[in-house]
Amino acid sequence: MPQRKTKKPPSNAPQGIFDKKPNIKIQDLVFDPEYLWIIACLLFIGEIIINVFIINRVKYTEIDWEAYMSEVEGVVNGTYDYLLLKGGTGPLVYPAGFVYIYMAFYYITNKGTDIRLAQYLFGVLYLATLPLVFRIFQKTKKVPPYVMFFVCCASYRIHSIYVLRLFNDPVAMFFFYLATNFFIDRNWNWGCFWFSIAVSVKMNVLLFSPALLLLLLTEFGFWRTIPRLAICAIVQVVLAIPFLLENPVGYILRAFELSRQFFYIWTVNWRCLPEEIFLNRYFQASLLALHIILIVLFTLHRWNRKISPRCQLYPFLKPQFMNFTLYTSNFIGIAFSRTLHTQFYVWYFHTLPYLLWSTDLISPVRLLILGLIELCWNTYPSTSGSSATLHVCHFILLVGLWLKKDHVRVTDDPKEKGKEV
Numbered sequence: 001m002p003q004r005k006t007k008k009p010p011s012n013a014p015q016g017i018f019d020k021k022p023n024i025k026i027q028d029l030v031f032d033p034e035y036l037w038i039i040a041c042l043l044f045i046g047e048i049i050i051n052v053f054i055i056n057r058v059k060y061t062e063i064d065w066e067a068y069m070s071e072v073e074g075v076v077n078g079t080y081d082y083l084l085l086k087g088g089t090g091p092l093v094y095p096a097g098f099v100y101i102y103m104a105f106y107y108i109t110n111k112g113t114d115i116r117l118a119q120y121l122f123g124v125l126y127l128a129t130l131p132l133v134f135r136i137f138q139k140t141k142k143v144p145p146y147v148m149f150f151v152c153c154a155s156y157r158i159h160s161i162y163v164l165r166l167f168n169d170p171v172a173m174f175f176f177y178l179a180t181n182f183f184i185d186r187n188w189n190w191g192c193f194w195f196s197i198a199v200s201v202k203m204n205v206l207l208f209s210p211a212l213l214l215l216l217l218t219e220f221g222f223w224r225t226i227p228r229l230a231i232c233a234i235v236q237v238v239l240a241i242p243f244l245l246e247n248p249v250g251y252i253l254r255a256f257e258l259s260r261q262f263f264y265i266w267t268v269n270w271r272c273l274p275e276e277i278f279l280n281r282y283f284q285a286s287l288l289a290l291h292i293i294l295i296v297l298f299t300l301h302r303w304n305r306k307i308s309p310r311c312q313l314y315p316f317l318k319p320q321f322m323n324f325t326l327y328t329s330n331f332i333g334i335a336f337s338r339t340l341h342t343q344f345y346v347w348y349f350h351t352l353p354y355l356l357w358s359t360d361l362i363s364p365v366r367l368l369i370l371g372l373i374e375l376c377w378n379t380y381p382s383t384s385g386s387s388a389t390l391h392v393c394h395f396i397l398l399v400g401l402w403l404k405k406d407h408v409r410v411t412d413d414p415k416e417k418g419k420e421v
Contacts, residue, residue: 031144033137039145040134043152047130050153051123055163060115064089065166069112072103080246082254095255096239097200098168119163125170126162132177133350139184139319143353150370151353157345157377167343172201176208177350180326183212184319188219192228196235203256204347207333210295211325214303219317268340268377271387284338291336294398298328302402324358327351328401335394345377359400369393 029035067087074085074092085092092099109118133151137143162170175198182191195212198205216225237244243251264275277283303325327348334340334348352373356366373393379386 030146033141033144036138036141036143036145036148037134039148040130040138043148044127044130044134047127047152050159051126051163054159055116055119055123058164060119060164063165063167065112065115065118068102068166068168069106072099072106073111075099075103076106080242081250082243083247083250085254091254093254093257093260094168094202095200095236096243096251097197098171098202100239101171101201102168118166122162122166122170125174126159129170129174129177129350132174132181135181136177136184136319136323137354140323140354142320143357147353147357147370150367150374151350155349155374157342157374158349161343161346165343167346168202169204169343169346172198172205173346173350174198175201176205180323183215183322183326186219186317188216188228189231192216192231193235196232199232200236200239204344207330207347208326209329210299211303211329214299215317215322215325218304262339262341265381266339266341267387268342268344268382269337269387269390270339271382272384272391278339287336287338291333294332294336295329298332298402302328302404323351323354327355331355331394331397331401335398342377342380355397355401359397359404361396361400365396369397 024035029038067089070087071085071092079085082092105118105121106112108121109115112118130152134148137148161167175194179191179194179198182188182194195205195208213225213229216228220228240251240255243255261279264270264278267278270278273283330351331348334344337344352370356369359366361369372389376382376386376390376393
């Protein structure tokens with residue numbers, strides 16, 4: 001039989017249209033960050049099933065939801081003096097954004113009585129957070145796909161914080177990850193807007209602020225940074241107007257209170273110390289001092305690298321550097337926190353893989369640290385051993401971040417702004 005001739009591509013065909021696509025191997029799906037989105041899609045589908053199962057089969061535990069509802073009910077009834085707003089667990093100590101969001105929950109859930117509907121709302125919040133986190137990992141191309149399993153399905157504590165406890169911490173972190181997506185797209189105005197919304201829900205987001213300030217100064221310089229900071233400030237003021245008009249001092253003292261004394265019984269990280277030391281003001285001041293010192297050291301010696309002369313005119317901050325700086329700033333604050341409660345785990349849970357894979361630690365050690373941290377946060381009540389183990393894991397990660405080779409933080413080619421160099 002005559003041999004069949006291969007059809008030649010037309011001369012005007014777009015380049016590469018007839019090129020044979022390389023086969024994707026199993027190991028690529030597992031280890032190559034380029035294909036992380038495939039695993040992420042599968043895990044997202046799995047998470048829908050897991051969340052529905054947990055909501056319907058695992059018993060809900062009341063901790064703060066009723067207190068939240070009582071606090072916002074006071075506002076619904078016309079009380080705008082923060083000193084008079086309180087719930088079952090004490091006074092209202094969150095900024096105005098929290099009030100508006102939980103007021104919406106209050107109305108949607110029949111004044112907070114429809115717990116099952118509230119759980120489903122938080123299930124949606126959990127699922128809405130995942131694509132934001134996945135997109136950050138996909139953009140930075142640092143974390144291998146198999147690690148996404150630990151970000152999703154493997155954590156009992158994180159699912160509990162969302163759909164079994166209904167804490168406000170996940171709400172704040174949703175807006176933070178939304179802001180981060182705008183940052184890595186270099187849409188700084190919207191990023192600052194959503195960052196400020198996150199702060200208005202809970203103050204822990206301020207732990208990212210030293211890094212954000214550095215990024216803004218690097219990207220815009222001093223004078224052009226001011227309008228972005230103004231966006232953050234204006235959001236806070238506008239949201240707080242009803243409360244500022246009623247009692248401005250009371251609002252500021254309660255919504256941004258830094259002097260609160262926490263109970264020893266709830267601490268996850270300092271159970272290894274006697275209660276009298278935990279409550280000691282000098283101990284707390286020492287932690288704050290160490291926090292500030294570490295932020296300064298990282299700013300001067302790890303984050304604030306000199307830009308090469310050819311990049312000075314048109315620098316583009318790389319997503320990898322943005323994430324590294326923001327996440328490290330937050331992690332330092334957590335490592336030197338005067339106390340961590342179980343719901344605070346969500347403050348850095350989704351950032352841990354990125355931080356660990358930003359170090360030179362070998363992968364088995366990284367996975368071991370992830371597992372030990374998860375174990376520590378699932379130990380309730382905490383023990384001397386669990387809190388000491390948590391500090392050891394934090395210390396190893398902190399040293400790894402410090403010893404990491406210099407990160408290239410900018411590129412002068414806009415086409416390269418999303419690539420590793």
